[in-house]
Amino acid sequence: MDYAPSNRNSASTKIVVAGGFGVGKTTFVGAVSEIDPLRTEALVTNESEGQDDISKVQQKHTTTVAMDFGRITLAENLVLYLFGTPGQRRFWFMWDDLVKGAIGAVVLVDVRRLDDSFAAVDYFEAKGLPFIVALNQFDGSQEFGPDDIREALAIPAHIPVIEVDARDRESAKKALVRITEFALTQLTGVAASA
Amino acid sequence: MAPDGREVAAGPRLVRPYALTSGRTESVVDLPIEATFEVSPSGRTATWPEGDLSGQILDLCAAKESVAEVSAKMHIPLGVARVLLGDLVTAGHLKTRTTISENTTSDERRELIERTLSGLRAL
Ligand SMILES: Nc1nc2c(ncn2[C@@H]2O[C@H](COP(=O)(O)OP(=O)(O)O)[C@@H](O)[C@H]2O)c(=O)[nH]1
Ligand SMILES: [Mg+2]
Numbered sequence: 001m002d003y004a005p006s007n008r009n010s011a012s013t014k015i016v017v018a019g020g021f022g023v024g025k026t027t028f029v030g031a032v033s034e035i036d037p038l039r040t041e042a043l044v045t046n047e048s049e050g051q052d053d054i055s056k057v058q059q060k061h062t063t064t065v066a067m068d069f070g071r072i073t074l075a076e077n078l079v080l081y082l083f084g085t086p087g088q089r090r091f092w093f094m095w096d097d098l099v100k101g102a103i104g105a106v107v108l109v110d111v112r113r114l115d116d117s118f119a120a121v122d123y124f125e126a127k128g129l130p131f132i133v134a135l136n137q138f139d140g141s142q143e144f145g146p147d148d149i150r151e152a153l154a155i156p157a158h159i160p161v162i163e164v165d166a167r168d169r170e171s172a173k174k175a176l177v178r179i180t181e182f183a184l185t186q187l188t189g190v191a192a193s194a
Numbered sequence: 195m196a197p198d199g200r201e202v203a204a205g206p207r208l209v210r211p212y213a214l215t216s217g218r219t220e221s222v223v224d225l226p227i228e229a230t231f232e233v234s235p236s237g238r239t240a241t242w243p244e245g246d247l248s249g250q251i252l253d254l255c256a257a258k259e260s261v262a263e264v265s266a267k268m269h270i271p272l273g274v275a276r277v278l279l280g281d282l283v284t285a286g287h288l289k290t291r292t293t294i295s296e297n298t299t300s301d302e303r304r305e306l307i308e309r310t311l312s313g314l315r316a317l
Contacts, residue, residue, distance in 0.1 A: 038266035040272050042273060071263075074314065
């Protein structure tokens, strides 16, 4: 590659906010972002899973996958981006690109639809990307706490499971602090065992 | 617009977006979605033909906008933004600023995460 980063001190980085549809990703991003969440779209051409019955020719479909994101300027020379990503398994190929270089991920969970979060947990576990699980407390879900969620999702003991109100800036901020702290301890872990 | 996570058929708005890149879908340089840029002197002085998006893209880059923002604000798909930005990098008009990549040393990675953490705590 014939280019090099021009300024060691001026940097941007990212944290991924993942979870099922309607779990509060955009709300979370909007709560802490300094800009109204923006939307970027990726064009995706997939071979359709089924085959055309008559011709037996595989069909290609071009679809659009939208992603909301926000930004936080943390210092004059440091910007943090937050990307809210659709959690379904069929988007995994897109995540490979998105999570490259991410500090870590916050997996938002709605207790009423726990299974929506399986794919995200599976993915980050498989990738070895540091992640935390954040239980978004929708009205009426307060009867389930982090311990219940940890058990239901079989989250290993070292991975933080917290509660979050995606609408609340302080709460969302706390979740970001938590994933960043956790990512740091994971680094230390790697260094210590190396 | 479709809520995130939903697929929508490519509508008329998205007619051949890769026409903007002469059909190229791969950027020549690897550009993380969060990457921001420094505009070089040549990028500041270059002039562009009518209809060329480069001028607007360079303006966004000068305002420290990332690959993601170039895509969002220019209303072009991420892949198209990457190809166009990659061309500007290759032409020497843009230089990418630091992100975490495969080339990042573990010390640099730690330093960046630590800076992020103290920034978040100070919010
Ligand atoms: N009660 C409650 N509603 C929420 C919370 N977070 C999000 N919502 C609502 O849930 C809906 C879906 O949120 P959205 O952020 O669009 O979900 P996304 O699909 O994951 O981006 C919106 O109507 C939000 O206002 C929360 O913490 N508590
Ligand atoms: Mg959303």
